[in-house]
Amino acid sequence: MRENIWKYVSAVLIILLALTSVTIVVLYEQVKLPAVPMNSTQQAGPSVIENLNVTCNMTPTLQVEQLKEEVAFLKSKLKPSNGTTIAVVPVFGIITDYTALQVIPLIRKLASNSSIGGVLLWIESPGGDVGPVMDIYSAVKKLSLVKPVVAYSGGIMASGGYYIANGADKIVAGPLAQVGSIGVIYVHYDLQENYQRNGIKVEVFKTGPYKDMGAEWRGLTEEEKKIIANMVNTYFQAFLQAVSEGRNMSVSEVKKFATGRTWFAENVTGTLVDETGGMDTAILTLERLMNVTGAGVVIYKNLETPSNFGIYGSEALYLDPNYLKPYIGGG
Numbered sequence: 628m629r630e631n632i633w634k635y636v637s638a639v640l641i642i643l644l645a646l647t648s649v650t651i652v653v654l655y656e657q658v659k660l661p662a663v664p665m666n667s668t669q670q671a672g673p674s675v676i677e678n679l680n681v682t683c684n685m686t687p688t689l690q691v692e693q694l695k696e697e698v699a700f701l702k703s704k705l706k707p708s709n710g711t712t713i714a715v716v717p718v719f720g721i722i723t724d725y726t727a728l729q730v731i732p733l734i735r736k737l738a739s740n741s742s743i744g745g746v747l748l749w750i751e752s753p754g755g756d757v758g759p760v761m762d763i764y765s766a767v768k769k770l771s772l773v774k775p776v777v778a779y780s781g782g783i784m785a786s787g788g789y790y791i792a793n794g795a796d797k798i799v800a801g802p803l804a805q806v807g808s809i810g811v812i813y814v815h816y817d818l819q820e821n822y823q824r825n826g827i828k829v830e831v832f833k834t835g836p837y838k839d840m841g842a843e844w845r846g847l848t849e850e851e852k853k854i855i856a857n858m859v860n861t862y863f864q865a866f867l868q869a870v871s872e873g874r875n876m877s878v879s880e881v882k883k884f885a886t887g888r889t890w891f892a893e894n895v896t897g898t899l900v901d902e903t904g905g906m907d908t909a910i911l912t913l914e915r916l917m918n919v920t921g922a923g924v925v926i927y928k929n930l931e932t933p934s935n936f937g938i939y940g941s942e943a944l945y946l947d948p949n950y951l952k953p954y955i956g957g958g
Contacts, residue, residue, distance in 0.1 A: 695904055711744035711919045713910060715926040718748060718763070721950065722755025722787050727762045729930045734766045738773055745775040745917045747909055748795055749926075754786030754808065754946035757862055764869060767794030775916035779909035780804045785889050787945030789899075790866055793873025796916055798900045799909040800892035806899050808947040809870060810887035811862045813855055815941040816843040841941030855941075862943055874899065889947065 714737050718730055737743050748767065754760065770776055771794060778784070778792035781801040785808035792798050800806055822829060822844055829844040840851045847855070863885075870881045876898070884890075884899060892900045902912060914922055944951075 695908065711917060712742055712923045712925055713745050713747055713913055713917075714740075714743045715747045715749055715924060717926070717928065717930055718750045718752055718788065718791060719930075720752060721946070722752055722759050722763070722791075724756065724759050726755065727759035730763055731766045733927060733930070734763075734770050738770050743774065744919060744922060745777070745913045746770060747913055747924075748776060748778045748792065749906075750778055750780045750784045750788045750792055751782050752785070752788030752791075753783055753950045754788050754790070755944065756787075757811070757943050757945055760787035760790050760945045761865070764791045764794045767791060770794075771796055775913055777909055777913040777916065779906060780806065780892075781905060783889075783947075785947040786810065790869055790945050793869045795873070797902070797912055798873075799902045799904055799912055800900045801905055802891065802893035802903040804892045805889040806892050806895060807884055807889045808887055809866055809881070809885040810945075811859045811866065811943060812887075812946060812948055812951070813859050813941065813943045814951065815841055815847060815855075817846045818843045819845050843941075859943060862945070866945065870899075887948065 716730065716733060716737070718726065720726070734746070737746055767776060776795040777797045777799060778795035779799045780788070780792070781804055783805045784792055784798075784800060785805055789806055789808065798806075831839050831842075831844075833839055837851065837854070839845070840854070841847070867878050867881050867885060870876065870884075871878045874881070880898075884895070890899065893903050896903055902908065904912075910922070910924065914920060
C-alpha cells in the first residue's frame with residue numbers, strides 16, 4: 628500500500644514539475660491589446676473594443692497549487708504520528724466583542740496546554756471592531772511567544788482579519804484568497820434632518836461639549852472632525868506597526884500596501900503572505916516550525932459567532948469597506 632502511494636506521489640511530483648515549467652512559459656508571454664486608431668472625426672470619449680480575446684493565465688497556476696496540496700496531504704498521511712497536536716482555531720465572520728469573548732479564552736487555554744504543540748489560526752474575516760481586533764491580536768502575539776502559530780485563510784483575510792494574522796509566525800493563504808485591506812474606516816450617521824422630518828426632538832444634557840460627539844442626532848463640528856481624524860490616524864499607525872513587525876518590513880514598505888484594498892495572495896507572496904496553499908500546506912508549515920512530523924489536528928469548530936452585525940452611532944473599524952454597504956445604504 629505504501630509503495631503504491633509513493634508511486635502516486637512520484638507521478639504527482641513529475642506532473643507538478645512539468646506544469647511549473649509550462650506556467651513559467653505562459654506567464655512570460657505578455658497580453659497585447661489591439662491598437663485602436665483614432666479617427667480625427669471621432670469625438671472624445673470612451674473607446675469600445677469589440678471581440679477582445681483575453682488569454683487567461685490563471686489555470687496552470689491553480690493546477691500547480693492543487694497538485695501541491697495533494698502532495699502535502701499524502702506526505703502527512705505517510706508520516707508516523709509522534710503524539711504532538713495542532714489546534715485549529717477558527718476566526719470567522721465580522722469581528723466583534725463577542726468574537727473576542729470566544730477566541731481569547733481559548734487561545735489562553737491553548738498557551739498553557741502542554742499537549743498542544745502549535746496553533747493554526749483559520750481566519751475567514753473581512754475585519755471588524757477596532758477594540759476586539761487589537762485584543763485578539765495581542766493574545767495571538769503572546770501565544771506565539773510560547774508556541775508556533777501560523778495564520779491561514781482560504782477566502783478572505785482582510786483589514787482586522789489581516790491585523791490579527793500578523794501576530795502569527797507565518798501567514799499562509801490560498802492563491803486566490805483576498806488579503807490586506809490595511810486601513811481604518813470611521814462611520815458616522817448624521818440623522819438630524821431625518822429626525823426633524825419625522826418630528827423627533829432630542830434633548831441632550833451633557834457635562835462637556837464633546838460628550839455626544841458622534842451621536843446620530845446631530846452632525847459633527849469642524850473641531851470634532853479633527854479629533855476623529857486624529858483618532859483614525861492613531862489606529863492606522865498601530866495597524867502599520869503591527870504589519871511592520873509581523874512581516875519584518877519597514878513602515879514605509881508597509882505603506883505601499885496600505886491603500887485599503889485587498890490583493891490575491893499569489894500576487895503578494897513574500898510580502899503580505901509567506902506562502903500560498905491550502906489547509907494542508909499551512910499544517911506542514913506549522914509542523915516545520917514545531918520541528919515535528921505527522922502531528923495530530925484538532926479543530927475547535929464549536930465557537931459561536933454573532934448572527935448579525937450592525938453599526939450603531941459612530942464607530943472606528945478595521946473593516947474592509949465592501950462589507951459596510953448593507954449598513955450604510957449601499958445595498
